[in-house]
Amino acid sequence: MPQLMINHLPPQKNLQMIATVSEEADTTPSWQQQLADVVTDSDELLQMLELSAVKASLYLPKGFGLRVPRSFVRKMQKGNINDPLLRQVLPNVQETTAVSGYVPDPLLEHAHNPISGLLHKYQSRVLLTVTGACAIHCRYCFRQHFDYQANVPKQAQLLAIQHYITAHPDINEVILSGGDPLSVSNRRLFGWLDALEALPQISTIRLHTRLPVVIPDRLEAALLTRLAASRCQIVMVIHSNHANEIDTQTLQALREASSYGLLLLNQAVLLKAVNNTLAAQMALSQRLFAAQVMPYYLHLLDKVAGAAHFDIHQQEAIELYWQLLKHLPGYLVPKLVQEVPSHPFKMPVDIFQGRSS
Ligand code: SF4
Numbered sequence: 001m002p003q004l005m006i007n008h009l010p011p012q013k014n015l016q017m018i019a020t021v022s023e024e025a026d027t028t029p030s031w032q033q034q035l036a037d038v039v040t041d042s043d044e045l046l047q048m049l050e051l052s053a054v055k056a057s058l059y060l061p062k063g064f065g066l067r068v069p070r071s072f073v074r075k076m077q078k079g080n081i082n083d084p085l086l087r088q089v090l091p092n093v094q095e096t097t098a099v100s101g102y103v104p105d106p107l108l109e110h111a112h113n114p115i116s117g118l119l120h121k122y123q124s125r126v127l128l129t130v131t132g133a134c135a136i137h138c139r140y141c142f143r144q145h146f147d148y149q150a151n152v153p154k155q156a157q158l159l160a161i162q163h164y165i166t167a168h169p170d171i172n173e174v175i176l177s178g179g180d181p182l183s184v185s186n187r188r189l190f191g192w193l194d195a196l197e198a199l200p201q202i203s204t205i206r207l208h209t210r211l212p213v214v215i216p217d218r219l220e221a222a223l224l225t226r227l228a229a230s231r232c233q234i235v236m237v238i239h240s241n242h243a244n245e246i247d248t249q250t251l252q253a254l255r256e257a258s259s260y261g262l263l264l265l266n267q268a269v270l271l272k273a274v275n276n277t278l279a280a281q282m283a284l285s286q287r288l289f290a291a292q293v294m295p296y297y298l299h300l301l302d303k304v305a306g307a308a309h310f311d312i313h314q315q316e317a318i319e320l321y322w323q324l325l326k327h328l329p330g331y332l333v334p335k336l337v338q339e340v341p342s343h344p345f346k347m348p349v350d351i352f353q354g355r356s357s
Pocket residue numbers: 133134135136137138140141142143144178179180210239
């Protein structure tokens with residue numbers, strides 16, 4: 001976060017300001033406190049949003065429960081049950097409807113899991129599930145049924161992961177994922193960075209994280225300094241689905257991260273009644289650009305069990321994409337992709353299908 005600087009004031013005034021600043025600083029919870037103090041109770045969430053009247057229709061899931069940081073709740077519009085941020089986190093009874101084609105492991109990740117904690121789907125990249133924890137539970141998450149118990153690597157497995165990578169010289173990039181890799185302590189995260197940087201074949205370390213969007217204080221100076229000091233190219237892919245997620249504090253935190261020389265990209269998921277309009281997509285790209293984050297991927301929904309109500313027809317996605325191409329400069333148009341199980345790369349969606357020209 002930016003350093004507070006107090007200069008050019010009479011000493012008396014300076015002291016007053018320091019007192020004010022330190023009092024304010026004391027009342028701001030650390031990112032760890034914010035992570036520990038997330039909202040998990042639907043009644044509380046609806047009360048905060050002045051929506052208590054709707055609680056009669058609430059659905060309480062048994063497994064993947066409500067989880068949302070307070071700083072993310074503050075970005076939601078009070079009194080609006082259709083708020084696009086609220087829709088992403090509030091459990092919905094439609095999750096219980098079994099829909100053909102929507103399955104627990106839509107990407108067949110178990111088939112690319114040679115050792116615990118490591119997924120190897122693409123030739124030059126491996127993904128490490130460094131934690132099963134997230135600050136937020138997104139109702140559309142394709143890993144909501146993932147077996148993290150079996151797949152969060154312990155310290156002892158670090159060596160096995162290093163050996164695996166060394167035995168596959170084509171691998172030059174490691175993706176830290178999860179869960180959310182920024183939900184672990186700096187000590188643990190830096191341990192992972194040290195271990196990967198020790199492998200000469202690794203040139204890029206990528207972090208896929210929603211923490212900068214949901215708890216922007218996570219982008220603290222200690223983290224950014226360590227990432228900037230890496231001998232590897234660091235790429236941070238944030239996950240933001242809607243412009244309202246990038247309020248002033250988030251925008252400033254992302255700009256600060258960019259000032260450390262990190263490459264910041266965004267991937268979004270196309271979600272019904274959240275961001276499946278031209279206005280929503282344009283606003284997201286423009287807001288990301290203002291935060292010095294480049295739009296990277298716009299994903300079609302992975303067909304995970306419980307999320308069918310977020311899906312839109314592929315042809316609707318294609319029509320929306322053509323509109324985006326018309327209205328935005330090319331550098332603000334993310335790639336429209338879908339994950340096809342066992343395919344060796346993210347599949348670009350064929351935007352010419354169903355069109356005469
Ligand atoms: S932050 Fe990412 S991994 Fe975590 S629940 Fe949301 S989509 Fe899933």
